[in-house]
Amino acid sequence: MEGVQLNLVSKEKLEKMGSMEKLRMILDNVKEGKIVVLESGLSPEEEAKLIELTMLEIDHESFVGIEVESYPPKETFLSKLFGKKSGRLTLIGPANRVKTLSRKEDLITAMVHLGDK
Amino acid sequence: MGLIAGIKLRFKRALRWFFKKDKMRIGIYGPPNAGKTTLANRILRDWTGDVIGPESEIPHETRRAKLREGVKIEVDGKTLTIDIVDTPGIATKIDFHDFMKYGMSEDEAKRRAKEATEGVIEAIKWLDDLDGILLVMDSVEDPYTQVNVTIVGNIEARGLPLLIVANKIDLPNASPARIKSAFPQHTVVPVSALKGLNIDTLYKIMADKFG
Numbered sequence: 502m503e504g505v506q507l508n509l510v511s512k513e514k515l516e517k518m519g520s521m522e523k524l525r526m527i528l529d530n531v532k533e534g535k536i537v538v539l540e541s542g543l544s545p546e547e548e549a550k551l552i553e554l555t556m557l558e559i560d561h562e563s564f565v566g567i568e569v570e571s572y573p574p575k576e577t578f579l580s581k582l583f584g585k586k587s588g589r590l591t592l593i594g595p596a597n598r599v600k601t602l603s604r605k606e607d608l609i610t611a612m613v614h615l616g617d618k
Numbered sequence: 619m620g621l622i623a624g625i626k627l628r629f630k631r632a633l634r635w636f637f638k639k640d641k642m643r644i645g646i647y648g649p650p651n652a653g654k655t656t657l658a659n660r661i662l663r664d665w666t667g668d669v670i671g672p673e674s675e676i677p678h679e680t681r682r683a684k685l686r687e688g689v690k691i692e693v694d695g696k697t698l699t700i701d702i703v704d705t706p707g708i709a710t711k712i713d714f715h716d717f718m719k720y721g722m723s724e725d726e727a728k729r730r731a732k733e734a735t736e737g738v739i740e741a742i743k744w745l746d747d748l749d750g751i752l753l754v755m756d757s758v759e760d761p762y763t764q765v766n767v768t769i770v771g772n773i774e775a776r777g778l779p780l781l782i783v784a785n786k787i788d789l790p791n792a793s794p795a796r797i798k799s800a801f802p803q804h805t806v807v808p809v810s811a812l813k814g815l816n817i818d819t820l821y822k823i824m825a826d827k828f829g
Contacts, residue, residue, distance in 0.1 A: 545771025549742050552710055552768065556735040559712055561728050566711025569764040596711035604762050 505536055505598065505613055512541040520544075524551050531595050532564050536613065542571050542588025551593075568599040570609045641688065641699040642828045645744055648754035649765045650677035650707030653785040657754055657811035658684075658704040664817070665689050670704050676720045678734035680706045683744055693818075693825040700828065705744055706737030708765050745772060750779040750828045757784045757792035757808065761800045770801060779827050784808040787815055 508530055515523060523539075524547065530537045543551065548569070555567050571591035592599070594613065602610040646654045659669040670684050684704045691698045712734045717727035751773050755761050773780045782801055784794035787808045794808035807823055809816045 545768060545775050548764075548768040549745075549772050552708065553739050553742050555710060556712070556738045559731070559735050561714050561731050565713040566709070569710055569768075571764065571767070596713070601763075604760065606762075 507536045509538045515541050520547050527593050531567055536594040539591045542591035566596040567593055568596045569593050570611050642749040643701040644750045645703045645748040646752045647705055647769055652754040652756045653811050654754045655680050655704055660811045665691055681733040681737035683740050691821055693821050696825050698825045698829045705741035708738055708741050752781050752783050754783045754785050755797050757786050757794045758789050761797040780804055781827055782806045785811050788813045
């Protein structure tokens with residue numbers, strides 16, 4: 502069956518992983534053409550690190566980068582107290598497969614291509 | 619902003635005021651083609667008569683951060699001395715085919731793409747060495763992009779003073795209000811760096827925010 506593999510990673514699994522472990526898992530999957538969905542997203546620092554790692558791994562042939570779809574972090578009681586907003590559902594895929602169509606505060610519309618382009 | 623984070627930030631600001639530097643190092647950030655170099659050139663032209671680098675409609679024209687030290691801005695009798703860092707545009711993808719649409723050869727486009735990836739990394743690294751940020755967004759484009767959200771999140775996490783510059787207000791479909799509604803927690807200053815529209819207001823707000 503032709504299609505795109507989606508890996509949905511639970512919040513519990515993400516909480517057990519270190520930052521680099523998470524980022525490595527994401528990039529390895531995305532470079533294989535898979536789409537990764539994170540139940541609890543990434544912190545801003547992790548997002549910046551993910552961009553840095555992505556730039557290092559772009560080979561200008563098969564991997565040209567990533568597309569990230571996520572909502573802005575929401576304020577909770579704990580985030581109000583400690584200032585750390587928790588991440589929200591985030592989808593990360595290869596830039597040549599995932600395209601954002603529109604993005605609003607609580608609705609993101611994206612297109613996933615089955616082929617390379 | 620959290621309660622404890624708010625106290626930490628106020629403490630940091632108080633420390634910053636107490637050990638006030640002679641000059642602030644201000645980074646100009648944003649996605650490619652938002653007009654970062656045009657803004658840097660506008661500031662430098664207005665206060666030093668010089669420019670920092672070439673402007674272009676081709677994305678990733680700036681692929682190395684450029685620093686200009688000791689720029690003095692005088693507003694209402696107040697003098698603000700800043701170092702300006704014009705950073706390469708931050709992106710999550712760089713495809714050399716996009717540059718070929720501007721008439722570049724494949725080799726040239728690949729070289730530019732490689733330099734652009736290095737530029738993105740450099741821009742992110744500079745965040746650790748700055749005292750304040752001017753985040754430039756294109757008022758014609760949807761501001762609610764992952765790159766903008768990531769940059770704002772990182773600036774907030776570092777507790778750096780941030781001004782969002784809603785650029786290109788001279789264009790017909792510009793909507794600085796859309797930027798304001800996407801980032802309501804931050805000061806948004808609508809300008810046209812190219813035409814110099816509302817630029818004096820930006821200098822006043824910069825003097826308040828970074829002075």
